[in-house]
Amino acid sequence: MQYNFNEIEAKWQKYWAENQTFKAENNTDKEKFYVLDMFPYPSGAGLHVGHPLGYIASDIYARYKRHKGFNVLHPQGYDSFGLPAEQYAIQTGQHPAITTAENIKTYRRQLDQIGFSFDWSREVRTSDPKYYKWTQWIFIQLFNSWYNKDADKAEDIETLILEFSSNGNIQVNAVCDEDTPEFTASDWNAFSSKEQQKILLKYRLTYLADTEVNWCPALGTVLANDEIVNGVSERGGHPVIRKKMTQWSMRITAYAQRLLDGLDTIDWPQPLKDSQTNWIGRSQGAEVEFRIQNSELGIPVFTTRPDTIFGASFMTLAPEHELVGQITTPEQKAEVEAYVAATAKRSERDRMADVKAISGAFTGAYAEHPFTKQPIPIWIGDYVLAGYGTGAVMSVPCGDQRDYDFAKHFDISIPNIFEGVDISEEAFADKEKTIIANSDFLNGLPYKKAVKTAIYELEKLGQGKGKVNYRLRDAVFSRQRYWGEPFPVYYVDGMPQMIASEHLPIELPEVEKYLPTETGEPPLGNATVWAWDTQKNAVVSNENIGLSGVEGQEDNGVYPLELNTMPGWAGSSQYFNRYMDPHNDDAIFSKEAIDYWQDVDLYIGGSEHATGHLLYARFWQKFMFDRGYVSKEEFAKKLINQGMITGTSALVYRNEENGQLISKGLIGNLNVTPLHVDVSLVNSSNELDIEELKKWQPDFADAAFVLEEGNYIVGREVEKMSKRWYNVVNPDDIVTEYGADSLRLYEMFLGPLEQSKPWNTAGITGVHSFLKKLWKLYISQSGAEVEPSPENLKTLHKTIKKVEEDIENFSFNTSVSTFMICVNELTAQKCKSRAILEPLAILVSPYAPHIAEELWEKLGHDNTSISKVAFPVFDERHLAESSKEYPISFNGKMKFTMPLSLDLSKEEIETAVMAHEKTQQQLQGRTPKKVIVVPGKIVNIVG
Secondary structure: OOOOHHHHHHHHHHHHHHHOOOOOOOOOOOOEEEEEEOOOOOOOOOOOOOOHHHHHHHHHHHHHHHHOOOEEEOOOOEOOOOHHHHHHHHHHOOOHHHHHHHHHHHHHHHHHHOOOOOOHHHOOEOOOHHHHHHHHHHHHHHHOEEEEOOOOEEEEHHHHHHHHHHHOOOOOOEOOOOOOOOOOHHHHHHOOHHHHHHHHHOOOOEEEEEEEEEEEOOOOEEEOHHHEEOOEEOOOOOEOEEEEEEEEEEOHHHHHHHHHHHHHHOEOOHHHHHHHHHHHOEEEEEEEEEEEOOOOOEEEEEEOOHHHHHHOOEEEEOOOOOOHHHHOOHHHHHHHHHHHHHHOOOOHHHHHHOOOOOOOEEEEEEEEOOOOOOEEEEEEOOOOOOOOOOOEEEEOOOOOHHHHHHHHHHOOOOOOOOOOOOOOHHHHHOOOOOEOOOOHHHOOOEHHHHHHHHHHHHHHHOOEEEEEEEOOOOEEOOEOOOOOOEOOEEEEOOEEEEOOHHHOOOOOOOOOOOOOOOOOOOHHHHOOOOEEEOOOOEEEOHHHOOOOOOOOOOOOOEEEEOOOEOOOOOOOOOHHHHOOOOOOOOOOOOHHHHHHHOOEOEEEEOHHHOOOHHHHHHHHHHHHHHOOOOOOOOOEOEEEEOOOEEEEEEEEEEEOOOOOEEOHHHOOOOOEEEEEEOHHHEOOOOEEOHHHHHHHOHHHOOOOEEOEOOEOEOEEEEEEOOHHHOOOOOHHHHHHHHOHHHHHHHHHHOOOOOOOEEOOHHHHHHHHHHHHHHHHHHHOOOOOOOOOOHHHHHHHHHHHHHHHHHHHOOOHHHHHHHHHHHHHHHHHOOOOOHHHHHHHHHHHOOOOHHHHHHHHHHOOOOOOOHHHOOOOOOOHHHHOOOEEEEEEEEOOEEEEEEEEEOOOOHHHHHHHHHHOHHHHHHHOOOOOOEEEEEOOOEEEEEO
16 A cells, blocks of 8 residues: 555545644643744745744644643734735735735645644634734723833823822823923813823823834835845835834833843743843943033933043934934034935934944034033934934043044044053953043042942032933834724824724725825825714714814814824734634633633744844733733743745856856856846756746846756855745645655754754655655554564654654754654564554654554544544663673683673673583683673673
8 A cells, every 4th residue: 555645634634624623722621832833924925845844843842742631722823914915905906905815825725735733713814803903902001001110010091190180290100201291280180181181192101202213205104123124125125214203102111121131031042032132222321411502402311431421522413313403503504404314314224234434414513511511512423323312422532433433534522531541442341440530530430430420420410310221212103004903093183092992993994095195194094984983983984074064063073093004013912812712802812711821832933023023022911911911921931933944046147248148167257147047947957947947037038058068057055045036945846746744854854943954855755755664664564463572662662752852852853863763673673563553653643743643543543633642651661771792701802792681690690601602612621710790791701
């Protein structure tokens, strides 16, 4: 009987779907285990063989935990909002919902055919109104919360309003905007409703504010920093500029310290923790106020080295700093405005990365040094960022390389406060010893004492205080897109109002165009039915806004809705919790569900999400914990970043002098440009199918090819698998030719899960041959109840031990090797014992579930899926050696070996050795002087 993998895999995939084999129960006495993958964005291209790597690993672990008796939650869904679908809609006019549904259909088919044990009954899609109803709900909870520094947690905004009405805000210790005014209870109670709402926006955890953003004119939307690569949009490569816009923001900065502290409590990769630590960027120092000459204005500056304040010879502001326009003198206005405009075309990342470029402009204004009272020129420079610290620095050229280069370039004075002091990089970094000189009352003080003294003296002046600063900025939460979650927000007199939770979801309206309006509004500005009727609690036509039908009454309770949509990370910041109770229409999840599942036990996904999704999700989880909605402050105990499966690209070489395509071996010193071609056009010998290439792309139709020995040989390069490089391998093709179990085993066999590794389709034949050998081992046995031999048991139990250790350590690649060794040994032993073959099928099941199910059935288990069978138990007795191959020596020289039972006594060993014919040959009738026996080691016969 042949191994017909196509029929077997289709059969068991159908069985699992019809029987909901992997459906998890919320109410069970079993111990829970929650395995989660970062859910995919369903692109039109479908999966390539690199995508399933993490899914296969998590599936192995999920199946293993089921064998171990756990109630396993292993869900899957789709991150189905996003810019690609919207861009396709702009190009084709097809609604993003249609293309998204088609893409999901393709993904689902591909995922199913690889045999994942997902609980599809819990599937979520972020673009489904039933799902984003709860994203909108969380937004409302954030809006109705503030951060109490004394309690170190988020609280209901009503507690803050009560405090304001009773005592004002003077005693309130909250995270809020820096320009929040102080007021008394009588002041608060005298404020108009609009004035009160404006003040509350300075405290709310989601709020409206004018914010510097990355604006992409071509895409008509704001981009996050991680959506920009080399100064252009990741999607489409369009220019990005910095501009100020009124945006919704999330006050993630309130959680900066807790986000840092929480990293010590979770088992996540250290490089990922380091990324988050650096992104949050905690630093300790002082905030110093430099007062501007001839003005009542001051410039706050955060510095980690207040002890170097006497070395500050100029100030540098970010070009976007709000004071630039106010302080620039008429003589400098043109130069400053031109510089500001030029800087707006550069992303923050470019500015941070470009450490060698020196540029700036003098504002014409001067600040006053807090201690010396000397005038300090105020410059602007793009190496200072508005979003970091206060957007201004006190520039100390004798202590900072960038400040020094700037001062030298613009001929600014460089006072030396380290005269006679070792200021080598090593010495300056040793903050315990750095000595300050030429610094008045700081002269001769070591670093720590100098810092404390400087802060003390600044506080006496009323121009400074000690402060902890974070690089982390509040997260901009608005996008000028159509295909995203609508905000549950309408506006009355310009102030945002939340729609009551019972009226959610607020669904996306239909629009004719997915581009911004002619007046620059976001795409939702094209909607004609996009107003909120507070009487009907329904979305109504825009024509009703401000109409009443009652003479003299202007306000009829119909107001404009928010035109922005939420960013891509909104839907992924709580999806792991929604999986626990995905069909609950009355709550985001029940208390029973969250109390049972609690958190994710194993999360697998890419490291590229370190400072995006993974940081935002931790922030939302901590907020939900504060408000009592979840039971754990961190959402995932353990995280693994899977490596990347790279592709082997194929390259042809164009001669830049005459346009000919030169075969790789003939390039020599020619000036050529490498061009990527589809890998499917190249055979295993790197020979290009020229005729198919010409059909593939018209650009090559008339090209002249220079061949070597009649063939065009392409170059090869290992790089990221991507449509862009035409090196994508479709898993559909692999599954059709070799089967899903072969694909699963091969992806694991390629190397350690966390490491990147190149794909080579030719290599899959090895694991496919193994599966055929495994099949033959079972099919060739008679099925009789044959007693296992000691060798059979030894092979099985060393395999159980190794595979269990490998799975627990996520070393899946070495398990595949172990299976191969095991099958080879059992085949050589002609094993036909059910007592061996049944547990072996279970061991293989997490890795190659289809063949394991079929073999389990053929062993007589017609009514039970192998996935529900207990994992084999390792018994070390079967690995214990029963005999020893003793070296038999004569006068210290070994002459032969002899197998003897380890249970024999010294006397029994001596008797057996002396009786051996080879011993008699060596002695030739002589009686030895003595026989030395070391049980379990050696026997030495002395002359």
